[in-house]
Amino acid sequence: MWGCVRGSDLKGAALAALFAALGAATSAWAEEPARVVSMNLCTDQLALALADPGQIVSLSHFATDPSMSVRWKQAEDYPVNYGRAEEISILHPDLVLADTWSSPDTIRMLRTLGIRVEQLPPGTSLPELRGRIETMGKLLGHPDRAAKMLADFDARLAAIEKPAPGLRAAIIGPSGYGYGPRTLEGQILEMAGFTNVVSGPGLDWGGRLPLEDLVMDRPDLVVVGGSMKGQGTSRAQEVLAHPVLRDLPVVRGLRDASWTCGAPAMLTAVEELAELGRKIEKEKLTQ
Amino acid sequence: MSYRAILILLGLACAALFLASLLIGPSGISPLQGLSALISGEGAAGLVMRELRLPRAILGIGVGAALGLSGAAMQGFLRNPLAEPGLIGTSAGAALGAVIAIQTGLYAAFALALPFAALAGAGVAVALILILAGREGRALVLILAGIAVSALAAAATALVLNLAPSPYAAAEIVFWMMGSLADRSMTHVALALPFVILGAVILLRAGAGLDALSLGEDAAASMGISLKKLKLQIVFGTALMVGAATAVAGAIGFVGLVVPHLLRKSVGSRPSRLLPASALGGAAMLTLADIATRVIAPERDLKLGVLTALVGAPFFLSMIRKMGREG
Numbered sequence: 227m228w229g230c231v232r233g234s235d236l237k238g239a240a241l242a243a244l245f246a247a248l249g250a251a252t253s254a255w256a257e258e259p260a261r262v263v264s265m266n267l268c269t270d271q272l273a274l275a276l277a278d279p280g281q282i283v284s285l286s287h288f289a290t291d292p293s294m295s296v297r298w299k300q301a302e303d304y305p306v307n308y309g310r311a312e313e314i315s316i317l318h319p320d321l322v323l324a325d326t327w328s329s330p331d332t333i334r335m336l337r338t339l340g341i342r343v344e345q346l347p348p349g350t351s352l353p354e355l356r357g358r359i360e361t362m363g364k365l366l367g368h369p370d371r372a373a374k375m376l377a378d379f380d381a382r383l384a385a386i387e388k389p390a391p392g393l394r395a396a397i398i399g400p401s402g403y404g405y406g407p408r409t410l411e412g413q414i415l416e417m418a419g420f421t422n423v424v425s426g427p428g429l430d431w432g433g434r435l436p437l438e439d440l441v442m443d444r445p446d447l448v449v450v451g452g453s454m455k456g457q458g459t460s461r462a463q464e465v466l467a468h469p470v471l472r473d474l475p476v477v478r479g480l481r482d483a484s485w486t487c488g489a490p491a492m493l494t495a496v497e498e499l500a501e502l503g504r505k506i507e508k509e510k511l512t513q
Numbered sequence: 514m515s516y517r518a519i520l521i522l523l524g525l526a527c528a529a530l531f532l533a534s535l536l537i538g539p540s541g542i543s544p545l546q547g548l549s550a551l552i553s554g555e556g557a558a559g560l561v562m563r564e565l566r567l568p569r570a571i572l573g574i575g576v577g578a579a580l581g582l583s584g585a586a587m588q589g590f591l592r593n594p595l596a597e598p599g600l601i602g603t604s605a606g607a608a609l610g611a612v613i614a615i616q617t618g619l620y621a622a623f624a625l626a627l628p629f630a631a632l633a634g635a636g637v638a639v640a641l642i643l644i645l646a647g648r649e650g651r652a653l654v655l656i657l658a659g660i661a662v663s664a665l666a667a668a669a670t671a672l673v674l675n676l677a678p679s680p681y682a683a684a685e686i687v688f689w690m691m692g693s694l695a696d697r698s699m700t701h702v703a704l705a706l707p708f709v710i711l712g713a714v715i716l717l718r719a720g721a722g723l724d725a726l727s728l729g730e731d732a733a734a735s736m737g738i739s740l741k742k743l744k745l746q747i748v749f750g751t752a753l754m755v756g757a758a759t760a761v762a763g764a765i766g767f768v769g770l771v772v773p774h775l776l777r778k779s780v781g782s783r784p785s786r787l788l789p790a791s792a793l794g795g796a797a798m799l800t801l802a803d804i805a806t807r808v809i810a811p812e813r814d815l816k817l818g819v820l821t822a823l824v825g826a827p828f829f830l831s832m833i834r835k836m837g838r839e840g
Contacts, residue, residue, distance in 0.1 A: 401684070436539045438565050442542070442557050443540075459620070460682040
């Protein structure tokens with residue numbers, strides 16, 4: 227018995243050493259990783275924008291969904307993964323891209339197998355967003371492309387005509403959830419020049435916004451999201467059809483794939499919102 | 514205290530709690546302002562009172578009455594104080610029906626599909642319990658059958674929600690298992706109330722039959738009570754009430770257990786008397802619980818079933834202990 231156990235232990239150790247050696251070897255040429263796997267929707271988007279087509283081995287299965295992914299067409303050329311350690315490890319990637327909130331167990335397992343995993347923050351503030359693009363450029367070995375993307379991003383953001391400060395808005399999702407300033411939705415709202423109604427102590431990431439408070443507070447704009455076509459129905463989404471919302475300045479159908487990730491595509495959402503803001507401003511003046 | 518006095522007292526408690534439910538909410542509308550806005554319907558306060566608080570208060574009374582009354586009726590028919598829609602799987606069956614109606618899109622196409630599916634689910638669950646547990650009223654068999662039906666229905670509900678195309682569906686499992694009255698509208702009142710009232714009429718008319726049954730099956734038969742008809746009344750009545758209540762409020766447990774248990778001492782255990790008292794008591798208890806969810810943590814959407822279980826489960830334990838000692 228002892229011999230048996232020891233034997234498998236030895237084998238395990240040898241395998242681990244082999245993987246470690248492989249890992250060291252690949253990180254030595256990490257200048258431009260040749261086999262990149264992305265396991266989250268938002269790392270998919272940046273990888274598609276910054277990597278060489280041949281660098282990407284696999285993307286997350288959300289990447290081809292038009293309601294969530296801006297680059298869904300481009301993503302159709304790649305095999306999908308479901309973010310599980312086993313399927314990713316047999317692709318022999320030399321770089322795995324994940325979000326900071328990806329399943330810690332999966333990431334630990336991949337690292338145990340000697341695979342290099344890099345985690346990126348979601349980009350819910352402007353510095354974090356810029357850092358995310360920069361890091362992605364470095365990781366993929368294309369810092370020049372990232373620099374160009376950032377320059378374009380800054381120019382496009384600066385060109386957006388925001389409404390005058392003071393317009394108040396709320397973004398509500400299924401179950402009446404209100405998005406706080408530290409969420410991507412809150413960030414888009416801020417970039418478009420609105421004051422977020424959902425803010426204050428304990429509301430950085432938002433929380434359930436009772437419809438009653440929303441009615442009494444009466445913001446200038448209520449962006450209702452989460453009822454995209456073809457996504458089925460649920461009780462949570464039904465809250466967004468409550469009759470009391472009829473009397474509020476509600477917009478629907480605004481939240482599409484450009485709202486899902488901290489990437490330059492979110493500027494499309496910012497532009498749309500800013501334009502809406504200027505329209506509301508004009509209406510307020512004529513009243 | 515006389516029976517009539519108890520009913521009047523419970524009725525007054527319901528009225529007071531209904532009013533409190535209307536006047537308590539997260540936004541600081543003062544009571545007077547709230548009442549005048551409710552009558553005039555003007556302004557933002559009018560919207561809040563008429564479209565948000567009024568339906569919530571009505572549903573609190575209706576759902577509570579449904580749970581209390583059907584609990585008392587089931588206990589009378591099974592001659593077992595542990596029978597309760599939440600514990601023996603009736604609510605779970607109704608939730609499964611409601612979830613199927615919503616996730617398949619049937620409800621979006623045809624609003625009445627929601628209560629119909631829920632009461633079908635509740636009906637199947639009650640019928641299963643009656644078949645599995647029989648009328649012998651053996652507590653152990655009843656509870657085991659209840660666990661089996663509840664577990665099956667809850668698992669099927671979770672399965673439907675996990676497989677649903679909507680990305681938000683899976684997060685709803687908590688609502689369907691724990692219940693909530695947050696953000697309900699007049700549409701839900703219109704969908705649920707007619708079924709609750711119809712179910713109440715059927716169950717209240719079963720009172721005399723249940724009285725006779727409490728003397729034993731033979732005695733009831735000799736008094737001209739048809740057990741078959743009584744069984745149908747119980748199945749239909751509870752399916753209507755629990756089905757409609759669960760379709761709009763989710764599965765809420767323990768109300769039907771605690772309320773008849775509390776009232777049995779003062780009202781006596783004659784089902785015909787216990788039924789109306791339990792309806793009023795259930796309405797009061799659920800409205801109170803719903804007010805508590807708003808006072809304790811208004812922004813957290815505390816689930817109603819959590820509160821009723823916190824109160825109800827210790828009752829349940831003490832009843833099991835007592836039965837163990839007697840048995």
